[in-house]
Amino acid sequence: MVEAFAVASGKGGTGKTTSTLALGMALSEDHDVTVVDADTGMANLLFHAGLDDVDVTLHDLLVEETGTTVAEATYDRFGLSVVPCGTSLAAFSEADPARLRDVVADLAADTDVILLDSPAALGSKSAILPIVLADRVVVVVQPTIPALSDGLKVQEYARSYGTDVAGVLFNKVRERADRVAEQAERRFGGQTLAQVPATEVAREARRAGKPLLAYAPESDAAAAYRRAAARIDVHDGDEHGVADRFRCAVAPDTP
Numbered sequence: 001m002v003e004a005f006a007v008a009s010g011k012g013g014t015g016k017t018t019s020t021l022a023l024g025m026a027l028s029e030d031h032d033v034t035v036v037d038a039d040t041g042m043a044n045l046l047f048h049a050g051l052d053d054v055d056v057t058l059h060d061l062l063v064e065e066t067g068t069t070v071a072e073a074t075y076d077r078f079g080l081s082v083v084p085c086g087t088s089l090a091a092f093s094e095a096d097p098a099r100l101r102d103v104v105a106d107l108a109a110d111t112d113v114i115l116l117d118s119p120a121a122l123g124s125k126s127a128i129l130p131i132v133l134a135d136r137v138v139v140v141v142q143p144t145i146p147a148l149s150d151g152l153k154v155q156e157y158a159r160s161y162g163t164d165v166a167g168v169l170f171n172k173v174r175e176r177a178d179r180v181a182e183q184a185e186r187r188f189g190g191q192t193l194a195q196v197p198a199t200e201v202a203r204e205a206r207r208a209g210k211p212l213l214a215y216a217p218e219s220d221a222a223a224a225y226r227r228a229a230a231r232i233d234v235h236d237g238d239e240h241g242v243a244d245r246f247r248c249a250v251a252p253d254t255p
Contacts, residue, residue, distance in 0.1 A: 001031075001112045001234070001236045001237060001239075002108045002111060002112055002113070002114065002237045002238075002239045002242050003112075003113060003114070003135045003136070003234050003235050003236075003237050003242075004104060004108070004113075004114040004115075004116065004133060004134045004135050004136075004242070004246075005113065005114065005115050005116065005134055005135065005136050005137065005138055005166060005232075006038075006116045006118045006130040006131045006133070006134035006136075006137045006138070006158075006163070007019060007020040007023065007115055007116065007117055007118060007137075007138045007140060008118040008120075008130070008131060008137050008138070008139060008140070008154045008158075009118075009120055009139065009140045009141060009150065009151065009154065010120070010141070010147070010149070010150025010151050010152075010153050010154050011120050011147065011150045012042075012120040013120075013142075014120070014140045014141060014142055014147065014171055014172070015140065015171040015172055015196075015202065016117065016118070016120065016140045017037075017039075017044055017045050017048055017117050018048065018171075018202050018205070018206070018211075018212055019138075019140050019169055019171055019196070019225070020035060020045070020115050020117040021035060021045070021048055021049060021078075021080075021211035021212070021213075022211060022212045022213050022221075022222070022225035023115060023138065023169075023225060023228060023229050023232075024080050024113075024115050024211075025078055025079060025080065025211055025213040025214065025225075026213060026225050026226045026228070026229030026230075027113050027115075027229045027232070027234070028079045028080055031112035031113045031234060032081070032110075032111045032112045032113070033079075033080050033081070033111065033112065033113045033114075033115065034074070034080070034081040034082075034083065034107050034110075034111040034113070034114050034115070035049075035080050035081070035082050035083070035114075035115045035117065036058065036083040036103070036104070036107070036114065036115070036116050036117065037058060037082075037083065037084050037085040037117045038058075038085070038100060038116040038117055038118050038119070038129070038130040039085065039117055039118060039119045039120075040058065040059065040062065040085050040092055040095055040097060040100075040119075041092050041119060042119065042120075043057075043058075043084070043085035043086060043087055044087075045082070045084055045085065045117050046084035046085065046086070046087075047206060047209065048205070048206050048209070048210075048211060049075075049077050049078070049080075049082050049084065049209070049210075049211065050077065050209030050210060051075055051077065051082065051084045051209075052209070054075065054084060056068060056072045056073045057073055057083075057084050057085050057086040057091075058073055058083050058084065058085040058086070058100075058103065059085060059086040059088065059091035059092065059094075059095050060072075060073060060086075060091075061073050061083075061099065061103050062095035062096055062097065062099045062100065062103070063091070063094050063095055063096070064096065064099070070083070070103055070106040070107060074107075078210070078211055078213075078214045081107075081111065083103070083107070097129050098129070100129055100130070100133065101129075101133065101246050101247055101248075101249050102246075102247060104116070104133050104246045105242075105243040105244070105246035105247045106243070108239050108242045108243045108246060109239050109240075109243060110239075112234065113234055116130040116133065116134060118130040118131065128157060128161075129249075131154070131157055131158050131161060131163055132161045132163070132249055132250070133246055133249050134158075134163050135163065135164065135235070135237070136163060136164045136165060136166040136190075137154065137155070137158045137163055137164070137165055137166060138166050138167060138168075138169055138193070138232075139151045139154050139155060139165065139167070139168045139169065139188065139190075140168075140169045140171055141168060141169070141170060141171070141184075142170070142171060142172050142173075143170045143172075143173050143180045143195070144180070145180065148180060148184060148187075151168060151184075151188070152187055152188070155188055155189060159189065164189065164190070165188055165189035165190035166190050166193075166232055167188075167190035167191040167192060167193040167228075167231065167232065168184045168188045168190060168191075168192055168193065169192075169193045169194055169196065169228055170184075170192065170194070170195045170196065171196045172196070172197075172198040173195045173196060173197050173198060174197075174198045191231060193227075193228035193231050193232065194224045194225065194227045194228035194231070195224060196221050196224040196225060196228075197220050197221055197224065199219060199220070199221045201215065201216045201219050201221060202221060204216075212225070213225065213226075
């Protein structure tokens, strides 16, 4: 069994990285989960997972002839396998985003769920590739009409590359967003997974270098993420066939 999800949004600041780790921890109660920071230009998952001092990251895997193995860039944290990405602009400039295909293919051999924390913008090969590789996309939006519009663009791109929508996750909700959620259910290809309340605890967790579900497991936000994960029905996939598909995926020059 293996299925890859891109956790994506149409803009920054939606809480996408917080959501990726929270969904990963919730899904890890029933599955082996691997989280990959595929935002190679603006990586910050390593800070959320307490990995900001590691020496080997995804950047090392995306540079040709470094001799780095996927296992060396994978860390066990909070019940997850985590592949963080570095923050060096020099390393980003040397990295070949197309090599992400082989990294994900290698990971597919030893996990049930792969979560790709994707770049917010959709204007480059490195940004769109996680959506191309994924089986399904989880769209993270704030409960506003402009954010909904951005999320719909993510869905449009995903569908154009044959990627289904697992659902939409409303994050940083300050009051119930039922009207916006109703519009989302009509326009999005997937279900509304949850409405996650805005909370200072998410910022505190990041400062502590812990995922939200590890830092505040009894919080309302943590409960919402567990509900979202429970609504994601992970599909069975043959790891060898999935790995071959990842390796053969066409990396688009432009979205």
